[in-house]
Amino acid sequence: MSATMHRILIIGGTSGIGEAFARRFHSMGKKVIITGRRRNRLLELQEALQDVDVYAMDIADLAAIPGHLEKLFSSFPDIDTVWVNAGIQYSSDIKDASTSTDTRVIEEVTTNVTAPVILARHIIPRLMQQNNETIFMITSSGLGYVPVGSLFPIYCPTKAFIHDYLVGIRQALKNTNVNVLEIVPPYVGGTELGAEHVSKLKGLIPMPMEEFTDEIFKLLDSSAAIDLKEVAAGSAVPRVEAWRSSIVALVVDV
Template sequence: MAPFNTILLLGATSGLGESAAKRLLGQGKKVIVTGRRQARLDALKAEGLETYAMDVSDIAAIPKHFDTLFSTYPDIDTVWINSGMATRYSVKDINSYTDADLALEVTTNLTAAAIIARHAIPRFLARGEGVESHFLITTSGLAYVPIPFFPVYNACKAGLHYFLVSLRQQLRDSPVSVIEIVPPYVATEYVVENKDEAPKNLQAMSLKDYEDEVFAQLDNIPAKQLKEVAAGPAVQRVKTWRDGLGAMIAKPFAD
């Protein structure tokens, strides 16, 4: 069983986040899910999850939200960021994307995560050496091998990967575990609804198979030993990085 007890899952009203929330709830954990869609939050609350309305793209509001969340749920020992957005566009066509679209995608996928870390991790550390806690972000296999029609999304996920590597190096002698969840192309509701836009030779991993593979690691490997938790085709991508550039990084910084 995963070592998390009270989990704040950001961006968990659908897809991978919702799946993880329900899995953890089934393990008897207290799970607080956040999202922008109140109707989805209400539906999840009816299933036994704690809910909190929050839009991570409003970065100025994040400090106040975290004050409220940690005051309401002082036992939070895990923050898991699943929130994100992917916009398909072509650099050949200026009308396929606006400057505001680009800024929002970077803010939602990358800037917000860094600010959340800034407001969560010091709270964990303040509890002392003997209190374990966990900071997770769901990135993507596209952080390692990008595809052409999501250029900003690819870059943000790659940035998150290196952000987590750096955090893990800084926190290696602390009781805070830093874990990257690396999904492949998974058959979430969004993917199924937009399957006609995907390359015809790209096969999505089932949500259940993905969840089982991820939780087989979270449930059975000590959190401090985990770095990148990948599933399906993303496993080889992570291994290639870990055996190459990752090994070079580990020499001076032992991440």
């Protein structure tokens, strides 16, 4: 599949998994566009990777999303792959209201659910206008399949939503030029997403970032896009397999 990816837009690529994949795609000679909120980090990546393109945008600003995408697709009309990777993860205890705030709940749902749906709404029709095979990907999580709600009562269901949403749009896009992939990571080390929670995850060993990247790329490099659906690594693999071997039998065209 990776051979068919030429111009790749990574929405949320300034750190962690997004940055690791941006660097890997760049090393493969792909044309990469990285977006993120932090202009300084974007400039650092552009300097380090030389010929990548960067674009500052905050997907939590929902009203601005259509304008940003219009600029991106006007500047790079040959975008054939879009990967929505941005996300946030807050830990809280439902028994103690002081461990969270209404603002944090809204922010987590907005970033992890509402923004990806709005992005997809504006991106998919543009990909369908291409005359070649295209790819739309969103990062979910193994926690969307087997939640740890006592620690992440909002994050887990937001990722379960992303999984269900991708199943739905994959059904809708059957027999089109748009392939829908769900990237399903386990607990991966070296990400800003999980840095806040390290002390609460004692005893859990994260999958090293390089190992995770290698495992995902083995699948991307060896499979046709149309044959890939949930692309998982590490401890997320048996979670996805459990869903595929049970619930999926009740679902049409997934």
